[in-house]
Amino acid sequence: xxxxxxxxxxxxxxxxxxxxxxxxxxxxxxxxxxxxxxxxxxxxxxxxxxxxxxxxxxxxxxxxxxxxxxxxxxxxxxxxxxxxxxxxxxxxxxxxxxxxxxxxxxxxxxxxxxxxxxxxxxxxxxxxxxxxxxxxxxxxxxxxxxxxxxxxxxxxxxxxxxxxxxxxxxxxxxxxxxxxxxxxxxxxxxxxxxxxxxxxxxxxxxxxxxxxxxxxxxxxxxxxxxxxxxxxxxxxxxxxxxxxxxxxxxxxxxxxxxxxxxxxxxxxxxxxxxxxxxxxxxxxxxxxxxxxxxxxxxxxxxxxxxxxxxxxxxxxxxxxxxxxxxxxxxxxxxxxxxxxxx
Amino acid sequence: xxxxxxxxxxxxxxxxxxxxxxxxxxxxxxxxxxxxxxxxxxxxxxxxxxxxxxxxxxxxxxxxxxxxxxxxxxxxxxxxxxxxxxxxxxxxxxxxxxxxxxxxxxxxxxxxxxxxxxxxxxxxxxxxxxxxxxxxxxxxxxxxxxxxxxxxxxxxxxxxxxxxxxxxxxxxxxxxxxxxxxxxxxxxxxxxxxxxxxxxxx
Numbered sequence: 001x002x003x004x005x006x007x008x009x010x011x012x013x014x015x016x017x018x019x020x021x022x023x024x025x026x027x028x029x030x031x032x033x034x035x036x037x038x039x040x041x042x043x044x045x046x047x048x049x050x051x052x053x054x055x056x057x058x059x060x061x062x063x064x065x066x067x068x069x070x071x072x073x074x075x076x077x078x079x080x081x082x083x084x085x086x087x088x089x090x091x092x093x094x095x096x097x098x099x100x101x102x103x104x105x106x107x108x109x110x111x112x113x114x115x116x117x118x119x120x121x122x123x124x125x126x127x128x129x130x131x132x133x134x135x136x137x138x139x140x141x142x143x144x145x146x147x148x149x150x151x152x153x154x155x156x157x158x159x160x161x162x163x164x165x166x167x168x169x170x171x172x173x174x175x176x177x178x179x180x181x182x183x184x185x186x187x188x189x190x191x192x193x194x195x196x197x198x199x200x201x202x203x204x205x206x207x208x209x210x211x212x213x214x215x216x217x218x219x220x221x222x223x224x225x226x227x228x229x230x231x232x233x234x235x236x237x238x239x240x241x242x243x244x245x246x247x248x249x250x251x252x253x254x255x256x257x258x259x260x261x262x263x264x265x266x267x268x269x270x271x272x273x274x275x276x277x278x279x280x281x282x283x284x285x286x287x288x289x290x291x292x293x294x295x296x297x298x299x300x301x302x303x304x305x306x307x308x309x310x311x312x313x314x315x316x317x318x319x320x321x322x323x324x325x326x327x328x329x330x331x332x333x334x335x336x337x338x339x340x341x342x
Numbered sequence: 343x344x345x346x347x348x349x350x351x352x353x354x355x356x357x358x359x360x361x362x363x364x365x366x367x368x369x370x371x372x373x374x375x376x377x378x379x380x381x382x383x384x385x386x387x388x389x390x391x392x393x394x395x396x397x398x399x400x401x402x403x404x405x406x407x408x409x410x411x412x413x414x415x416x417x418x419x420x421x422x423x424x425x426x427x428x429x430x431x432x433x434x435x436x437x438x439x440x441x442x443x444x445x446x447x448x449x450x451x452x453x454x455x456x457x458x459x460x461x462x463x464x465x466x467x468x469x470x471x472x473x474x475x476x477x478x479x480x481x482x483x484x485x486x487x488x489x490x491x492x493x494x495x496x497x498x499x500x501x502x503x504x505x506x507x508x509x510x511x512x513x514x515x516x517x518x519x520x521x522x523x524x525x526x527x528x529x530x531x532x533x534x535x536x537x538x539x540x541x542x543x544x
Contacts, residue, residue: 019509019513022513022516051520051524052516052517052520054520055516055519055520055523056488056516058465058469058523058530059469059484059488059489059519060488060489060491062469062489064372064373064376064489064490064491065372065375065376065379065380066372066375066376067371067372067374067375067392068375068385068389069389070367070368070371071367071371071374071375071392071393071396072364072367072368073360073363073364073367073396073397073400075360339421
């Protein structure tokens with residue numbers, strides 16, 4: 001079946017002959033053209049044009065309507081115009097605000113880039129590690145990094161002990177030194193493992209600790225565990241309990257657990273394996289005064305640096321979004337202005 | 343072209359003479375109302391839109407840059423009707439029966455029997471229904487050229503498009519009107535009976 005719409009496929013392509021025929025103003029030339037096209041293959045061309053022409057005739061038979069009343073203005077309308085002007089300005093305001101945001105983001109992004117380039121080398125892991133290594137040397141004061149909680153140096157002040165029950169290391173010197181001992185120094189072994197608080201890890205951490213060259217256990221507040229033999233003569237040793245040290249007249253040191261020293265058959269104090277150190281809390285990790293911070297801080301610093309860098313903000317995406325929004329609002333404002341002015 | 347009388351009235355209206363502007367309103371209110379009525383197919387809505395168009399014309403008279411004043415006025419009506427149709431498309435407000443009444447009284451009248459009046463009324467309903475199936479642009483083209491009788495150049499001026507665009511929209515609109523009307527062949531008058539698809543196939 002012939003589709004008359006095919007005659008007007010493109011927006012500006014008009015079949016003048018068909019159009020004239022439909023409107024009843026076709027010339028002889030138009031009629032000849034249409035007949036020849038119908039004969040050439042456009043089946044039903046004339047019939048379709050006839051149907052459309054009848055439709056046009058039907059529409060033209062409709063009488064125009066008259067105004068039912070007068071639309072004359074009783075008084076000059078003024079106030080409504082102001083209200084519409086305010087609304088018409090809204091897209092412009094949005095466009096300006098969005099453009100301002102684009103500018104602010106650009107300025108902020110540039111400032112951030114400059115700041116990062118200036119301060120980029122100051123927070124390298126190597127520099128932080130060196131800094132913390134210096135801190136650890138200050139804290140230990142000797143080659144021997146004590147493993148036990150009693151490994152603290154004498155005279156380090158009143159000891160508050162390790163609150164193992166609480167699962168946190170006190171920030172006091174004893175705890176810090178013990179924690180330092182627990183987590184092997186940079187020259188030590190498995191730092192990550194030693195950070196765990198299990199008894200097994202405790203032992204392994206102790207194993208990784210270097211052989212101490214400090215005074216024998218008896219003089220220390222605490223004693224080394226079995227795995228570390230400070231005594232040249234060998235033999236087993238266990239952790240000295242703070243109360244034991246106190247009985248000896250020395251500082252009690254900090255307490256591994258709450259157990260009292262037991263006396264063995266031979267009269268020597270039986271030193272139980274220390275309770276595992278609790279896991280250091282994140283707060284203590286980044287405590288500048290805490291020895292933990294001095295332990296293999298390279299990783300921590302790296303992580304800290306990563307945290308500071310964070311996920312880069314999608315600045316350019318925000319800028320693009322605001323720019324698009326500004327363009328849309330500007331277009332809406334112009335369209336609205338055109339409508340208001342007709 | 344704007345007549346000298348119109349130009350004088352426009353000038354006085356710009357100076358704030360409301361009476362002069364009301365003279366212009368009386369000169370064009372029938373055409374404005376008729377276009378609005380054909381577009382929205384509702385008497386009350388057409389009145390509101392016509393009044394709104396004249397109010398807007400008075401407020402924005404300073405934006406009139408010359409040319410045909412009626413064309414400038416028709417563009418205001420066009421925008422008002424487009425806005426209304428888009429609003430009602432999102433939130434339908436009127437019933438179909440109220441809309442259909444618009445055309446029943448305007449079919450070419452003469453000495454008619456009651457039966458002829460009934461046929462005319464039904465045909466008017468169908469015409470109104472088929473107009474409602476057109477897009478805003480196509481409907482405006484049909485209303486301006488085929489119903490209101492404007493020339494192609496006038497319709498192009500009122501719609502703010504080229505003559506070719508008017509013709510293109512008009513031809514598409516006519517074809518769709520034909521197809522819609524032929525779904526109700528029993529209501530078509532004998533003198534205006536259209537060829538059905540089956541007849542064309544034969």
